[in-house]
Amino acid sequence: MTHDAADTHVPHSDARITPVRSRRRLLGLILAGGAAPAFIGRAVAAQPGSPLPVPPLLDLDASAPQRLEAMAGRREFLAGARADVLGYGQGFLGPALRMTRGRAARIDLVNRLDEPTTVHWHGLHVPGELDGGPQSAIAPGARKSLSLLVDQPAATYWYHAHQHGRTAPQVYAGLAGLLILDDPRAADASLPQRWGVDDLPLVIQDRAFTRGGQLAYSAMGPTMMDGFKGSHILVNGALQPQARVPAAWVRLRLLNGSNARIYQLHFDDGRALQQIASDAGRLPVPVAHTRLLLAPGERAEVLVDFSSGSGARLLSAPDTNGHMADMMGAAASPPAVGEGGVFEVMRFATEPAGTGAARALPARLAGAALAPDWPAAVRRRVFTLDAHGGMRAGRGRGPMGGMAGMGRAGSMGGMMTINGRSFDMGRLDFATRRGEVERWEVRTEGMAHPFHVHGTLFQILSLDGVKQDFARTGWKDTVLVQDRAELLVRFSQRADRATPYMLHCHILEHEDAGMMAQFSVA
Ligand SMILES: [Cu+2]
Helix, strand or coil: CCCCHHHCCCCCCCCEECCCCCCCCCCCCECEECCCCCCCCCCCCCCCCCECCCCCEEECCCCCCEEEEEEEEEEEEECCEEEEEEEECCCCECCEEEEECCCCEEEEEEECCCCCECCEEECCCCCHHHCCCHHHCECCCCEEEEEECCCCCCEEEEEECCCCCCHHHHHHHCCEEEEEEECHHHCCCCCCCCECCCEEEEEEEEEEECCCCCEECCCCCHHHHHCCCCCEEEECCEECCEEEEECCEEEEEEEECCCCCCEEEEECCCCCEEEEEECCEEEEEEEEECCEEECCCCEEEEEEECCCCCCEEEEEECCCCCCHHHHCCCCCCCCECCHHHCEEEEEEEEECCCCCCECCCCCCCCCCCCCCCCCCCCEEEEEEEECCHHHHHHCCCHHHCHHHHHCCCCCCCCCCEECCECCCCCCCCEEECCCCCEEEEEEEECCCEEEEECCEEEEEEEECCEECCHHHHCCECEEEECCEEEEEEEECCCECCCCCEEEEECCHHHHHCCCEEEEEEC
């Protein structure tokens, strides 16, 4: 299962290797102190261009529970090297779970790991006890049966591990999957909807590998401060794959499932990404982007025109959020294919479009959310996400202060904060009530943070000083805040003190290090 830290190739002689704390710990994830594992073994040939894997669609309903097992497995990411991974019922990631609005969905969760885990339904409006937050840990060998019933807009949601302090490594190792919510009342026959043909789920993640082809991971020093970024891009678990699509309009369900990397997606030939849905519902009309910003946790459904028959490469601009790794020479970037460090995410090749292909971009989208008719906000709350608080607090603590202190596990506690406090599972940060509209102001210090709220959706009033048009942003549950955001939030489900909802930064290293708060909804 685990392998020796000696497998790690570390380029800097001064870099420290911290032994994996327990051999029963998760897989062979490498903990490399100080330097990010940007030292990907060039000895192992990376082979981009393999066919895009499409996760199976698993329909959930009330008739019989579907079993979802968190388990260890193996996956060949790099040619000839099988990596130890985690997944739901498979090696790395899990099936796409499909639910229907207004119909119960039964799931049996089974934990076959050797450590506790939880499964959080990112974006679903379910009561706190079903939300899969840190208080709902499932012990190794244990199981939990759930029945989820939601009444919210059709969209592409997702599920992932949310074990406090272990979310980043568990998701990194593969504990994530898509969750598709359908709404028969919002069915739109004009949209491409043949799963894996012209309706493609794309889970975009960056990873790093050891020379031996194992996943490499570190959450210390610069990789904790910036969030972990890898130098290889995976889509649905495959290295820069190629999708074959009909020469027609194709729907892409994009999820940024990365721990920290922010993408600015665009096509090499400049063709538009016509956004038809946001995190939590459809837009009224398609919104054309030549570049689509997608922060960790965010989703977007887009339509792309392949009707000319020419394929395309999906690219991204590099992520410049956070500068600690750059400063320390430990930044990991995928190989550049264009100016300014632009890198490839995946490729599309076309084949003749048969019957059933979408021939046009719809002018209007069925089931779209209109501007919310919410009553006025009854109170205001301010959340300041700070990635520097701990550095300031660290000064004057003697030899453990400053950068040296950051390299040590256990000294991260006060580093990442919301309103000056690091997450504490024993402390309820505030209490609110169902049905009441609140105005939330999110401020960020140090760098941009993707702000996510459990159990609801929100409207973005303004972002970094710019008023936002609801018709272009749609309903959101995650928003990247560079400076400040003003949101309108309302909850429809209960979350009691024992199983409160979370709000947190979706840079998973920040979340694990305490940039999270919890609240009840009565
Ligand atoms: Cu953050």
